[in-house]
Amino acid sequence: MAAKPDLRPPKGLAAYPVDVGAGDLYRDAAPDVAPAWQQAARGLLALREEAGVAVQELVGRQILDLGMSFRLTGEDEERDWPLSPMPLIVGAQEWAQVERGLVQRARLLEAVVDDIYGEGSLVADGHLPAALIAGSRYFARSMVGVAPRSGPHIHVYAVDLARGPRGQWRVLGDRLRLANGIGYALENRLALSRVTGGLLTEMRARRVAQFFSDLRGGIARECQRENPRIALLTPGRFNQSYPEQAHLARYLGFPLVEGRDLTVSDDRLYVRTIAGPKRVDALWRWIDTNALDPLRFDARSAIGVPDLFEALERGSVTLANWPGVEVLEAPAFAAFMPRLFSVLLGEEPILPNVATWWCGQPREAQDVAARLDELMITPAFGARVDGLPEGRPLAGRGLDKDQRAHLLAAMARRPVDYCGQEIVTLSTTPALIDDVFVPRAFTVRAFVARNAAGNGP
Numbered sequence: 001m002a003a004k005p006d007l008r009p010p011k012g013l014a015a016y017p018v019d020v021g022a023g024d025l026y027r028d029a030a031p032d033v034a035p036a037w038q039q040a041a042r043g044l045l046a047l048r049e050e051a052g053v054a055v056q057e058l059v060g061r062q063i064l065d066l067g068m069s070f071r072l073t074g075e076d077e078e079r080d081w082p083l084s085p086m087p088l089i090v091g092a093q094e095w096a097q098v099e100r101g102l103v104q105r106a107r108l109l110e111a112v113v114d115d116i117y118g119e120g121s122l123v124a125d126g127h128l129p130a131a132l133i134a135g136s137r138y139f140a141r142s143m144v145g146v147a148p149r150s151g152p153h154i155h156v157y158a159v160d161l162a163r164g165p166r167g168q169w170r171v172l173g174d175r176l177r178l179a180n181g182i183g184y185a186l187e188n189r190l191a192l193s194r195v196t197g198g199l200l201t202e203m204r205a206r207r208v209a210q211f212f213s214d215l216r217g218g219i220a221r222e223c224q225r226e227n228p229r230i231a232l233l234t235p236g237r238f239n240q241s242y243p244e245q246a247h248l249a250r251y252l253g254f255p256l257v258e259g260r261d262l263t264v265s266d267d268r269l270y271v272r273t274i275a276g277p278k279r280v281d282a283l284w285r286w287i288d289t290n291a292l293d294p295l296r297f298d299a300r301s302a303i304g305v306p307d308l309f310e311a312l313e314r315g316s317v318t319l320a321n322w323p324g325v326e327v328l329e330a331p332a333f334a335a336f337m338p339r340l341f342s343v344l345l346g347e348e349p350i351l352p353n354v355a356t357w358w359c360g361q362p363r364e365a366q367d368v369a370a371r372l373d374e375l376m377i378t379p380a381f382g383a384r385v386d387g388l389p390e391g392r393p394l395a396g397r398g399l400d401k402d403q404r405a406h407l408l409a410a411m412a413r414r415p416v417d418y419c420g421q422e423i424v425t426l427s428t429t430p431a432l433i434d435d436v437f438v439p440r441a442f443t444v445r446a447f448v449a450r451n452a453a454g455n456g457p
Contacts, residue, residue, distance in 0.1 A: 033091040036203050037430075043199040044085055044432060054435055055085040055195070062191040068184070069243045078243070083188055084431040085195065087205070088442060095206075098169055098446070101351030102159060106448045108337070109174065111344045113153045113325050117143050127343050131360055131416055132332055136381045138177065140289050140324030142296055142309075149315030151222035153322040156215055156284075156449040158182065161351070163427045163444070170424060171353035172443060173334070177326035178286055181445045183244035186212065186251060216252055217452030219282050222318040228281035231255045231271060233262075235287045235303050245286055254284065264307035267314040282318035289323040297323075331419050332358040332380040354424055360416035368420035369408055372396035375420040377407065385417045386410035395423060 048055050060080070068081035090098075115122050117140075122128040133139055147153070158175040189208050193200055220228050232249040234242060236258050249256035255271060262280065263270050270277035285292065291301040296309035311317045334356035341349045358380060359365040368375060376393045384391035387407035399407065411418050426441035 032093065033089050036089050036091075039203055040087060040089065040199065041430075041437065043196060043202075047196060047199075048435070055432060056434075058195045059083055059085050059191055062194050066187050066191060067243055067247070068187045068191065070184075070240060081184060081187070083191060084433070084440075085192065086430050086432045086437070087192065087200070088429050088444070089203075092206075094167075098161070098351065101169070101349070102446060102448050104341075104345070104347065104350050105159065105171065105174075106154065106157070108341055108345055109157070109176070109325075109328055110152055110154050112340060113322075113328060114147070115344075116327060117145070117153075117324060118147060122340070122343070127339060128336055129360060132330070132336070132358070133327060135332075135360075135416055136327045136330045137383055138289065138324070138326040138329060138381075140297070140327070143289075143322075143324040146313060148222070148318075148322055151318065152450065153325050154450075155218055155320035156182070156447065157321065157325075158445055158447050161444045161446055162354075162424050163442075164425055165427045167427070169351055171334075171351050172424070173331065173353075174329060175445075176321055176328055177288065178241075179447055180241055180244070182447045183241070183248040185445075185447065187244075187247060211447070211449065212252060214451035215449035218450035219284060219318060219320050221450075221452050223281040224316070225279075225281055228318075229255070229271075229279060230282040230284065231257045231262075231280050233257055233259070233283045233285045233287060235291070239286075241286070255280075259287075259301075259303045259305045262305045262308075264305065264311050267307075267311050267316050269305070269308065269311050269317045280317065282320065284320045289326065292323060330381045331356065331378050331421070332360065334421070335364070335419065355422040357420045358416075359411060359418040359420065362415075364420075365411070365415040365418075368418070369411060371420065372399075372404065372408070374423070376423055377411075378419050378421055380417050380419045383417075385414075393421070 044055050047058070051058060063080050063083060068083075069078040070081060112122070116133055123130050123133065154176060156179050158179045158181060160172040160175070162170050162172050164170065186208060189200075216230065219230055223230075230252075232245060232252075232254040234245045234249075234256055236242065239245070246256055248254070257271055257280075261271055263272065263277065265277075269280045269283070271280050287303055290298040292304045293306060293308040294301040294304050295306050297304070308317075309323075312319055312323070334353045335358040337353050338349060341347055357364040357368050357375075359368050360380065368377070373396050375396055377388065377396055378393035379385045379388055379391050382391065387403075387410035388394055394407075396404070396407075426443065428439040429442045430437045431440040
C-alpha cells in the first residue's frame, strides 16, 4: 500500500495544511474559505484510503471516460488532459467582486470594439493611436461600418487572471477570438464530481450548469425565430481543441458543423442534412475572422462559408462573436485600458490589468528600454517579432549580453512591435501530486457570457 498523502507544510510556506486530521486551518486562507480547504483535503484523503489507489489515478480514469484530450501545435497525437484533484477554492464574497470586475470589463470591451468599427471617435479624439488598431493582425478592415443588426458584438469571451501574494487580482489578457478552455472547465467539473461524489456539493461549490444555460440563452436572444437552431462552427477534427468543441456541442445541444456543411441561400444560412437543408439561426464560431468567408476575407480559406458575410449583413444569422472583435486581444491595448475605463464608462477598473507600456510611443519606448531588467518584453500584437523567439514574452533580466543587445536593437528599429509589462508575482495553491500536497503558482482563465436578458456573465 502506498504511503498516506503528506499534508505537512513545505518549509517556508505557510499557506498549506499542517495537520488536516487535527483540523488546523490554512494559515494564510481567509476565514470564510479556510474550512473549505480543510474539507477538500480531508475528502481527498478519505477517498484515497477508501479506494486504495492514488486519487490522481481515479481522476485519470474519468479523463479517459470523458475523452478529455488536447493536441499541441505540430503534434499528431492527442494528449490526456492534466487535472489536479485538488480544486482551487475562492470564497463567494471574493469571487463576487471578481465577477463585478469581469462584467465591467466586458462592458468596456463592447464599447471599444463598437467604436473601432463604428464612429472611430477614440482615434479621432486622441484616446487611441491609429497604429494600435491598424497594426493588429486581427483588425478586420472590411468590417468597418458593419455592425450587428441587433445585439452586441461580444457574446462570450475568456479572460486570464492572476492573484498576487496579497490577494489582489489582475487581468493578464483578454481572449475574444476563441474562448479556449471553456469546454475543459465543464469537463473538469464533471470529472471531479464523478471522482469525489458529493464533496463539491458539501463544500457548496457553485454549479456551472447555469452559466452554460445563460450562454445559450444569450445567443438565442438575438435570433429571429422562437426556437432557433444554434450551431458550433469548428475548423475540423484536426484542430487542437476539437475534442473540447465536440464536448461543448453535445452538452449544449448544438450541431457541430464545418464550413463545408453549410450553405447560404437567399441570404439565409442552412446546414446540409440527410433530410435536406435546415435553417441555422446562429453560429458560435471557433475559427478566425479571416477564415469565415473566402468571398469577403481571405480567399484562400477552405474552412469558411461563401456568402456568410451577406447573411450577417442582412441580419438573418447571429454570430458569436462578431467578426473582428479579436483586435482587442493585442497586448498593446492593455496600455490604454485605464484611460478607456474613464473615457467610456466614467469608472475606475475593478480589476486592473497588468501595467503595460506600448513602445509605439517615444517616451514609453525609452522608459521600457531603460527598465529592461525590471520588465517582461512581449510582442505588441501577439505575432512573432525579432528578438522574441516564437513570439513569446521574455523577462529582460533573463537575457545574456548578446540577447539583450539584439533585442534592444530590434526594439529601436520597430518600437511599435513591442510592449513592456510588469512582472507579476503569483500566489500559490496546493496541488495533489504523487500523494503529496505541493505548492504551485497559478493563473485562472475565467469566462464571461451574456444571458437571455442581454447581461453578463
